Amino acid sequence: MRQLQWDELDLLQGLEVIPTENDNGGLHFEVEQAGLKLLVTLWSHAGVVDVTLVHQPTRSILLDFTVAVRGRIRYNNDKRGQYLEFPDCVLVSRISFSLEQDEAAFNPNTFGRPMLLTVRPYPSVLFE
Template structure:
């Protein structure tokens, strides 16, 4: 069974979890920017590639704290449960932004490659967690 490579999500989930309106960029991506507590989260969804870029920057020093791309296998969802309010990216695999190849793409979306859920929250503070 082939894995669907297109990202799947509901617009309302992004609005609820990140409390911002996503913006289409000129390259076909959907950008979300959240500024909070001296941090800026840049989240770009690439719907047809099935990947998400995430960058976390400290505003005062402009230091990049996190900068990576994940292939997302599964529907992106907003959750509000005992762990809090967060956006869940299920079954993620880290991929390279620099050297994109068909082999990397095949490996990232292979059912034989182990992935982990990624959670992004803005309450009580901005956080990114791989489970």
Template structure:
């Protein structure tokens, strides 16, 4: 059973301060450049997964590159911790071989997940809580 990623586009635009670009197969990609770094967030709504890549712009050296299954609604938060996007209840999954079995395991209520926080202010940051 496939899931549908849930978010309000305004939340992502406000949190990342960029407008998404459409890519093939229904994906949306947000590209944020800051202080020589580039953050690519690609949302795959039909699979309820998000690809996260952070790399150095000049050298193209990849600092982070992973995919998460998101089991909750993506939200923009502005609280005592700052301004950030929260991807609640995430499970790391394989980008290369995402299969039906992996999908079932990722969305099983017995599989432990963690929130993923992404911020662009005051600087780019990606944090699993």
């Protein structure tokens, strides 16, 4: 298993909410802004992050996925705005996460992409 790396201040600046710890050891953030709800759960020991984006008026799920994060999560404030960068992410199955999938996700030969999360002016998710 892989360990997520981050600085608490980076997460607080990027998501602008105080996290809660869920019963299974995940660090959970819930951001509501502009009719959207962004749910982010960090599973430190597994090295994965769950991301869900919900359109609140209709309660429709717009995005719902899990990524393995290979690299340190960082807060950035640059010409693109204020955002959290999750470097080198690989999409993984939330339902059937297996040892083989874990090994493939964290293999340096598996291609990954950076994921950016922002909450201003509205919650959004971008894969670069």
